[in-house]
Amino acid sequence: MAEKKTTAQAKQSAREIAGARQGGGSKRKSAQAKGAAAAPAAPKARKPKAAAGGKTVKVRLVRSGIGTPKDQRATLRGLGLTRMQQERELKDTPALRGMMIKVRHLISVDGQPAA
Numbered sequence: 001m002a003e004k005k006t007t008a009q010a011k012q013s014a015r016e017i018a019g020a021r022q023g024g025g026s027k028r029k030s031a032q033a034k035g036a037a038a039a040p041a042a043p044k045a046r047k048p049k050a051a052a053g054g055k056t057v058k059v060r061l062v063r064s065g066i067g068t069p070k071d072q073r074a075t076l077r078g079l080g081l082t083r084m085q086q087e088r089e090l091k092d093t094p095a096l097r098g099m100m101i102k103v104r105h106l107i108s109v110d111g112q113p114a115a
Contacts (some may be wrong), residue, residue, distance in 0.1 A: 006059075055092040059083065063106045075102050 063083040065073045079099055080088045090096055100109060 056089050057092045057096065057100075058067065058087060058089050058110050059100065060087040060108045060111075061106060062108050065103075065106060068103075068106070072103050072106070075099050079103070079107075081107070 031059055059079055059081065061076065064084060065076045076082070079090065079096075080086075101108065104113075
């Protein structure tokens with residue numbers, strides 16, 4: 001004769017059936033059910049911060065980005081300038097130079113207006 005399932009067994013079999021219908025999840029569940037231990041993930045290596053060597057540029061926000069086009073406000077955020085008189089020391093790259101040219105009317109560079 002057929003054995004009666006307990007409530008816990010019935011719920012477990014219902015989960016297995018639902019997992020099989022969704023596809024892809026049944027392999028993971030079967031591995032866990034067999035008692036296979038998952039290997040702990042190795043910690044990700046962190047990227048080293050930019051080297052102190054190389055040329056840097058000091059950029060200061062001297063005029064507000066309010067009332068400017070969205071792309072210029074986004075450029076200010078990309079430079080890391082979010083508040084008035086905020087100053088950042090950034091690595092001098094061609095990309096940074098292009099960003100500074102785009103918002104040259106709003107910033108000063110090394111104490112001199114960029115314009």
